[in-house]
Amino acid sequence: MATEGLRLLTFDEWEYACCAGSTTLFRWGDFNPSDCYPNHKGADWKLHLQPNLFGLHIAQNPYDCEIISDKHTVRGGDGGVSICGGMGAFLGWLPLATAYWEPDGLDWLDEDISGHLMRRVIPLP
Template sequence: MSHADLTLSAWSSLSDDAAARTAAAIARSTGTRLTSVGPHAYAGRSGRVAFFDRDGASFALVPGGTAQLGHDPDRFVPDARLRADFAQASTEWALTEPLDRFLAEVTSPPRRVSLPARLVAVRSVEADALLPADDDDDDDSEGEDGPEDGDEDDGHAWLMGGLDRLGLRPPTPDEWEYACGAGATTLFRWGDGYPEGLPYGTVPLIQEPNLFGLFIGDDPYRAEFTADPAVLCGGDGGAALCGGYGSFLSWIVLATAYRERELAETVHDGGLIGETPVRPVAPIP
């Protein structure tokens, strides 16, 4: 069996010795260096993580298998605080009502998907870091080798090409969502509610690594590219937080299945591709 077929349940059920051997085999097949394997907990859930080094960048094992993704309004029960925050935001900003309809508009639909196991960067990187070394210091290189402002297809192709040169690829939207939620079917990767205040500064829930050991969906400003040029995940570019839209609209952009419908167009049209992060994926053969 290829290690690309390693499921979360199979990975979790391995003994410690078998997990270490499996991780070592994955390191050999991907040309990475295994740095650690061990238990890890997040938001009341426990699991096992494996970390790898690839040219100085840290990657974590994200097992695959069949997973439930998207926001399911039929199972969601908002707490009193979230309902109150939504009511206030709806009054101030004329949001679609009721709450379940609004959430359906701003999240991906519920679905079952099958995904391969893969190594995923623990932290996202700026797209500019994917420029070839001989272009990095050339202020005019973007006009020749980089994306043209307002050209979504060319800009996204430039980003994909930068990853491909490194033997990497971006996550698909499904892969990003699964990597963020790590099997959780709640609105956020930690549950269905959110803390007091705003998602900025020292907030343990969003600043701690998730169950797969990833720092992901931890900053509403850092929406990440995916393999789909029209889908960015993990934030809204800071629009709600910077705009003072209040707790509900600032937190909801960190929901695992959140999709900002106009963000990709804004990024491409504004020539911000190089400043927007992407989370590299190293396929497991």
């Protein structure tokens, strides 16, 4: 990737890209449904599936972690830990919060990161 002139987002760049100027807990506001999880197929509420104000599809599914330049941290999801752990609806949505990050996330993900999301950045001069 570096040989192509690309790099991964930093911790702060990912958060900025996700929030797109929003100052709320989630990029869509301070609320989430209390009767379903983000990956519930039959839910009518789908605001989290819409692109943010930058047009990015980001932090939409808590199972989908994004690899960033920090080798020990993932953003935009927790691999489904909150949902599978049965921690309740709010904590099932929390990994989609703009400021949420999973420390040591790569320690519990597969060592082969090829199936995980990565946003590549083209640095501008």
